[in-house]
Amino acid sequence: MTGGRRTTLGDLATRLGLSVNTVSRALAGKDGVSERTRALVLDEARRVGYVAAAEPPAPERVRSRTVAVTIPSATHLFSSELIGAIEAGARAAGYSLDVFTTEESGEQEQAAARRMIDNDLAGAIVIPVRNRTEPWAEVLAAGIPLVLASREVPALPCDFVTVDNTAGAYAAVRHLLAQGCRTIVQFEEDLGISTIDHRREGYARAMAEVPDAVAHTILVPTRRFETAEPRWRATEAHRAGLALLDRRLDYDAIVAGDDYFALGALAALTERGVRVPEDVRLAGYGDHPYSAWLNPALTSVRIPARLIGELAVSLLLQRIAGETGPPVRRLIKPELITRRSSTG
Structure with missing residues (x-):
């Protein structure tokens, strides 16, 4: 506490640079939060003397109506066709689209993933930087469905769509x-x-x-x-x-x-x-x-870049709607x- 005022959930979220929803779920021991983030929240809560019992019950998660896509470069024709198909499919389902360009940078990829978690996005279609498992394992742990497009990372348990x-x-x-x-x-x-x-x-x-x-x-x-x-x-x-x-x-x-x-x-x-x-x-x-x-x-x-985008957004929307089951791996035969x- 500072100056006699009780530290609120919002104060804790601001200190950590996280969303209120993420902090609430970490304190409540709910899933959808990585172990690293949970430990960070609990350590800071103890440090500032935050008392969870003084807070009203946290509201249930309200899903964002935004999905994201990450691409390595905005200048390549494959990326532009892919985004066009994803945007059309997302818009038809009532979702807006956030686009992140990584430029093959692990740091920019990490920043994009962090924004997805903090903004509690509905889901994401990702062309990962090389064979990195992180930070996408954290996004999955936050309860955000992922579909990989074009590039495969076998260690990530999520759907994958590409050309063969x-x-x-x-x-x-x-x-x-x-x-x-x-x-x-x-x-x-x-x-x-x-x-x-x-x-x-x-x-x-x-x-x-x-x-x-x-x-x-x-x-x-x-x-x-x-x-x-x-x-x-x-x-x-x-x-x-x-x-x-x-x-x-x-x-x-x-x-x-x-x-x-x-x-x-x-x-x-x-x-x-x-x-x-x-x-x-x-x-x-x-x-x-x-x-x-x-x-x-x-x-x-x-x-067939547009077909890859169409299949990827279809799989993502199914996962957002609650579809369960093992990850799907779709290879499209090229011509x-x-x-x-x-x-x-």
Whole structure:
């Protein structure tokens, strides 16, 4: 107590930077509060001499009518299509949408999760930063339903929706092998996330099925941590393509983990007088709108971003409504769009 006035529940919440509802649930021993938060609340209550019995009963939780989505970057086409589908589904169900951009930063991800807990949001659709379990375990412990999109974190017991990236990469490589290619270079971003791991798995599986196929992987330096510049640029893939040509490695195809990387590789090949597809065949990933307008038009794996968003928001709304049961794992089969860059 301070100056003779009894410390209130609101005072305690203000001191801790938490919502009144979170503090009330922690003091009452109710679920939906992480052990770390509960210990913090109890320690502060003892320190200031808070007496819970003097407070009127805390009201039952009133669910927020807001859901959240976290994305790694607002500049990538996948993110914009995903958000559009999620926003439409949430709005139709009477929910508003909060969008958090993490820029692949664990600190920004932690801040987004903390705001979700403090504001007692109804639920969230999350593209996690790399393979981090925290802080999303805390969000789940706070009783906020989560659906993971695009990137998987197996340790988190929540629903997950993505494209089958293993199948997508496998289809692209099998297509190149069917065109007679035998030495195929994979251009992939140097970043430890499940989508990239699964694409590399599909590439390796397809190459292993053909005895005389020779595999090479080029890890393209990531640009995602440079917040002052747009991410997903073709610049690094262009540099990697020129370096590959300087090695004078004998290869007849390149498969890229993103259409931007394919764009950079195509520019490098063209500058050095290497013809696509006559000398080297090329395939990308994502089927971005410009891919069909390149010269030659780019073969690419089409990712159904809107469908992923629609399924994710549908699963989230079911969980918000009280749906129970084991976590759902939905893999959507992608479509390989073949064009002249790989077919001649």
